[in-house]
Amino acid sequence: MFSEIGQLIFDNEAVAKTSDFTMGLEIEMQRVDENGNLSQEPYPAAAGDEQTNPWITNDFLETMSEVVTPPAAHALDAMHYLYSINTALRTALSPGELLWPLSMPPRLPKDKREIPLAKMGPKKEAYLKEWVKRHGFSAGTPCGAHLNLSIDPHVFNLVYDNMQDRFESKVDLSNYLYAKIAQGFLRYRWVITYLFGASPVAEANYFDKDKGPAAPIRSIRQSSHGFGNPFRGDYTTVQRYVNNIEKGVKEGKLISDYEFHGAVRFKGNTNLKELPKTGVNYLELRMLDLDPSSSVGIRTNTLRFFRLLASYFIMSPGLHPEDVSRVITRADAMNEEVSEEHPNDVSKYQASARAFLRSLEMYANKIQLGPEYQEEIEDLQDRVENPLTTPSAKLITHLKDGSLTEYAMRRAKRYQESALQSIRPFKGFENKTKLSADQLKHELFKGSWEPDKDKQQE
Template sequence: MFSKIGNLIFEHEAVARNSDFKMGLEIEMDRAYENGHLSMEPYPDTIGDAHSNPWITEDFLITMSEVVTPPADSPLDAMRYLYRINNALRNALAPGEILWSLSMPPIMPKEKSNELLADSTQEKRDFLIKLVKLHKGMAKFLPCGAHINLSIHDHIIKLIHSEMGDQFQSEQAVKDYLYMRLGQGFVRYRWIITYLFGASPIAEDNYFDVDQGPDHPVRCLRQTTRYGYGAKFLVDYTSIDKYITSIQNAVKNKLLIRDSEGQGPIRFRGGKDLDDLRNTGIQYLELRMLDLDPTSEIGIKTNTIRFLRLMASYFIMNPPLRQSEVNEALNRANQLNDEVASEDPSQFNHQFQARAFLSRLRLFVDQIQAGPDFEEVIQEMEERVEHPELTPSAKLVKHIKNGSLVEYAVKKGIQYQKSALIALRPFDGFDTSKQPTSDELKEYLFRKSFKY
């Protein structure tokens, strides 16, 4: 049964628009040597300055490159952006360098000095040094991942405001409500995303101190509370005001250095900081829980994005949690996510709940007649639920040799690097004093082949 908003979308034949999110992708990958060690090479000169290039930047480490796509009107366009910019980065690497295909970093130096930290600006470097000191080391911030930015189609916002003006006084009020529902939904079911896409079973040498890591492969080191991104506090997703207040209180209590650190698995974006977010409202949502997919040279696959789009559409059209139930439900969900992330990848103790959720999604696909692409995605995810050995982390475990995935990751990295180096038209437009705008980038990368 759809919610009131879901029925409105269905009756006004806006279901397709409800799945048609504007999308941006941010993919972090370490630069490494072909021997599996973290690269010591400087930021590639041919892709411009790390501070001025908005499309290829440094993240936590100098060697942690982040490819950022402009907002695209369709997921397919976003993937095409990502592929071409990723290709440009690979073509700029030094001889003997590769992009590391795993979320957990390559072999780190034994001594992790602050010289490893990104230095695009002095302000950023000072912040990172404080961050390392507060958290007693770098480990928490070393894993890479895939971030997905979703923006709800304007048609949906305008439709709900025009038909439910008594409930929503402005289009921005509609946005804030829908994005909060999406945030609650994704946090509530983050555990199934961790199960289906987790791909960080082990860490390489020098990541943990001696005897500090788990004694067996897990599903997703990056998402565990003990070893990964587990926060010292829980972000409040009840309302936009409580979301902002919970992060600001963490800063006041010195659990965080500044509010940009307290992002949680879902981040609401609007303006430069939380004060801007309070004034302007939520403009889009950022999903931050995905591991890199090592079987894709760009770190993510189309079916993964389809599944997340399907989840987002489902959360908008189906009844949300009651306001009084949100915190308790999301606290349970965080505990469940930690259990799933910490499991042996060959096991899954929550098949019943996963089957139930995927059954709901399959019913939703049938109700809205989403088409064969989404039917295919549901079938693939159902097979993963029934057969844990088909999940990414379980597949990676088979490639572990002597407690390491270096051989596998290097093989993948070299394979992807060779593919990029034979590209007929490698992009070299970043080697300028003025970096291209999104429109210029579109023209440079796709020329006449890109329809928009």
């Protein structure tokens, strides 16, 4: 079950640290009016400066709001931040404005030139205009939930102290472990699409006439019909990842390295060329549709599942370097097939998904994770056996004339009303001051919640 590194961690009773990831969230949602159209209102002033506020910003469109949480020690801590900042955004909206809860955008205007791109400064705006020329407006409008995961330093220290003969430096080890986790997520991305896909249809004017799927599918966003540039990453090593992106820019396949939006991104040095030398600091995981059953677009149990996956990938044998490209290419093809299956259908890869979740269950038992993890695995096993329990299958029960607008607006209004009933919503972004993570924590919770002092076990 364990790799050499995994056995070392297990023998030193440090397995808990492999699921002790520092976690940050980035959740995108479109602002809409009460009729279900993209909002015509300006960026909400009470949300701060869209160019400088790191916690509420814009992405692609002026209406595409993005809530970003500071790094947190546990899934519950991350959700504390997310709910508080999401509420701050909602209370900053103009009267009648709502946050669209689905990944696929609301109906778009026929003339997409009416849609304002995000006002993020001349350099970013020039990039967005070039992006639209290459890919069109629609491809930039789907929203999602991004998870940022950072490995506990204790894991690096333990492994490096015992395996210096194998790794030249802690940076070398860091790059190896993050690449290993990235390969795991990409290898089983199709499982995640099956379990959490929630974008079965597109609303009016997303696709050109006679384009797009003829019937609902599991996830438009996670399919080739979804977001942006189809450029493939190379995840064999961090160096090859960087070389591949730089080659894509040189050949004109990418506008800049910023345009690479793979399902996983290595994050660290803002100068991509220096990343292999300075080391990966965290992974950005980009394979989750918004969960419309949650006002913030994601659930705590989903975060726990992703932490379990990352721990499993650290502890288990990885791919041989010569196999990485072939395995991930095959996994990409599987993901395309799964994303395009009808939501009510048993997946072509049901047996493989069943076997993978069984391996995760055995791993969770071996390292004695808590009952909340067992419950989540059981719930996901039910989804594998019964596709009608998956998010996309539940969504299509709400279709009216091929549209989810009525359902989405009902949810959006409920979530907005709930946010407006908050006793003391955070108003600290109005003065345009750029808050650090520590300042934000203090201002949001006024000392009532200290995640660093109260590290509840997940």
